[in-house]
Amino acid sequence: xxxxxxxxxxxxxxxxxxxxxxxxxxxxxxxxxxxxxxxxxxxxxxxxxxxxxxxxxxxxxxxxxxxxxxxxxxxxxxxxxxxxxxxxxxxxxxxxxxxxxxxxxxxxxxxxxxxxxxxxxxxxxxxxxxxxxxxxxxxxxxxxxxxxxxxxxxxxxxxxxxxxxxxxxxxxxxxxxxxxxxxxxxxxxxxxxxxxxxxxxxxxxxxxxxxxxxxxxxxxxxxxxxxxxxxxxxxxxxxxxxxxxxxxxxxxxxxxxxxxxxxxxxxxxxxxxxxxxxxxxxxxxxxxxxxxxxxxxxxxxxxxxxxxxxxxxxxxxxxxxxxxxxxxxxxxxxxxxxxxxxxxxxxxxxxxxxxxxxxxxxxxxxxxxxxxxxxxxxxxxxxxxxxxxxxxxxxxxxxxxxxxxxxxxxxxxxxxxxxxxxxxxxxxxxxxxxxxxxxxxxxxxxxxxxxxxxxxxxxxxxxxxxxxxxxxxxxxxxxxxxx
Numbered sequence: 001x002x003x004x005x006x007x008x009x010x011x012x013x014x015x016x017x018x019x020x021x022x023x024x025x026x027x028x029x030x031x032x033x034x035x036x037x038x039x040x041x042x043x044x045x046x047x048x049x050x051x052x053x054x055x056x057x058x059x060x061x062x063x064x065x066x067x068x069x070x071x072x073x074x075x076x077x078x079x080x081x082x083x084x085x086x087x088x089x090x091x092x093x094x095x096x097x098x099x100x101x102x103x104x105x106x107x108x109x110x111x112x113x114x115x116x117x118x119x120x121x122x123x124x125x126x127x128x129x130x131x132x133x134x135x136x137x138x139x140x141x142x143x144x145x146x147x148x149x150x151x152x153x154x155x156x157x158x159x160x161x162x163x164x165x166x167x168x169x170x171x172x173x174x175x176x177x178x179x180x181x182x183x184x185x186x187x188x189x190x191x192x193x194x195x196x197x198x199x200x201x202x203x204x205x206x207x208x209x210x211x212x213x214x215x216x217x218x219x220x221x222x223x224x225x226x227x228x229x230x231x232x233x234x235x236x237x238x239x240x241x242x243x244x245x246x247x248x249x250x251x252x253x254x255x256x257x258x259x260x261x262x263x264x265x266x267x268x269x270x271x272x273x274x275x276x277x278x279x280x281x282x283x284x285x286x287x288x289x290x291x292x293x294x295x296x297x298x299x300x301x302x303x304x305x306x307x308x309x310x311x312x313x314x315x316x317x318x319x320x321x322x323x324x325x326x327x328x329x330x331x332x333x334x335x336x337x338x339x340x341x342x343x344x345x346x347x348x349x350x351x352x353x354x355x356x357x358x359x360x361x362x363x364x365x366x367x368x369x370x371x372x373x374x375x376x377x378x379x380x381x382x383x384x385x386x387x388x389x390x391x392x393x394x395x396x397x398x399x400x401x402x403x404x405x406x407x408x409x410x411x412x413x414x415x416x417x418x419x420x421x422x423x424x425x426x427x428x429x430x431x432x433x434x435x436x437x438x439x440x441x442x443x444x445x446x447x448x449x450x451x452x453x454x455x456x457x458x459x460x461x462x463x464x465x466x467x468x469x470x471x472x473x474x475x476x477x478x479x480x481x482x483x
Contacts, residue, residue: 033461117477
């Protein structure tokens with residue numbers, strides 16, 4: 001079974017997916033006038049509020065929820081597994097994916113906010129499924145019933161259903177099982193006597209009390225946890241980099257060299273070529289920042305904003321923080337630690353798995369006297385916990401699109417149950433399934449964003465580059481009757 005899944009994973013993350021992902025990032029960077037240049041403005045905007053906008057949660061609440069779902073195992077264990085499988089060069093390609101992916105995050109969120117709708121209670125719904133539904137409707141995008149049959153071309157409906165289906169499945173793996181597995185790995189690595197089932201039961205309780213409260217409860221929890229845990233983790237990384245100071249130049253050189261040439265690293269224990277570094281760097285980069293994946297636009301659609309450009313700018317900062325900052329710090333920390341401690345590298349690389357990825361991070365932070373291990377354990381648990389919360393919202397919105405609001409509660413029960421099974425040990429297979437699910441949901445999302453790139457570029461010129469960012473979008477937001 002695992003051999004079959006690995007073969008599928010290698011296929012979906014082969015040259016075609018890498019070309020689609022990096023090509024889209026680069027194309028959308030040009031198309032938006034390199035929107036990355038507006039990053040300082042976007043960061044300031046993310047800390048503001050706008051009572052005159054339309055939506056359910058604040059700019060920062062939407063960003064925090066999206067960050068909660070992205071700054072997690074992908075930023076720590078994901079980086080470690082990328083290095084173990086793809087070599088140190090994977091860190092460079094993760095970083096490139098993050099820098100260029102800022103434009104893709106902007107474009108996909110812009111389209112999602114532009115084509116969002118309201119549910120039966122007036123709450124916002126959005127994401128690639130609603131973009132497909134409304135953007136290509138033959139009788140007008142402002143039809144009062146976006147869910148009605150016969151108005152959306154069959155191929156657009158297929159794109160919508162495909163995205164929602166793959167995303168609902170990926171949420172269970174990426175958002176639930178993988179995070180619970182990572183939490184168990186990091187806790188048992190530092191407290192071997194704690195049974196996995198106890199950790200799993202605790203995860204179920206802690207997740208259930210928030211998940212069943214809806215998006216407002218999730219965003220409130222994430223707003224409080226995300227900034228604190230991100231600063232604490234980044235601070236720990238900086239301390240390790242200071243401790244490994246004499247080896248930082250060698251670590252950076254190794255990362256760059258392995259990104260472009262076949263080279264054995266860490267005493268020959270890891271050796272990979274350009275394609276392996278590209279594959280795992282891009283796959284883990286997407287897992288970390290989710291640019292092009294289509295997940296963050298789902299929660300961004302609920303944000304209170306005057307126009308799509310405002311929230312798109314705010315959302316793109318998530319890619320900057322999760323990959324350009326956190327993943328880069330993690331990668332340099334891990335590579336320099338392995339160079340500084342060959343014995344650690346040899347032990348871990350003797351049998352590289354998901355759990356040795358967590359072990360590698362643990363060994364690095366253990367170099368900080370007294371505080372290192374607690375910082376990592378708290379950060380990893382908090383990151384994984386908030387990721388479970390964020391992805392639960394993504395999954396809920398997708399099953400709402402597919403089956404209506406009555407499917408939410410059964411899905412939540414399954415989602416929480418899978419977290420328990422992830423905690424008790426499904427390991428590497430979950431990461432593989434999650435990689436496959438991420439690729440499959442990314443395809444319909446990237447395709448629709450590329451199809452609408454002309455509209456995004458045109459309206460971005462008006463709102464962003466022509467200085468009309470405070471202008472209110474007066475377009476009515478349709479309300480669903482049936483769902």
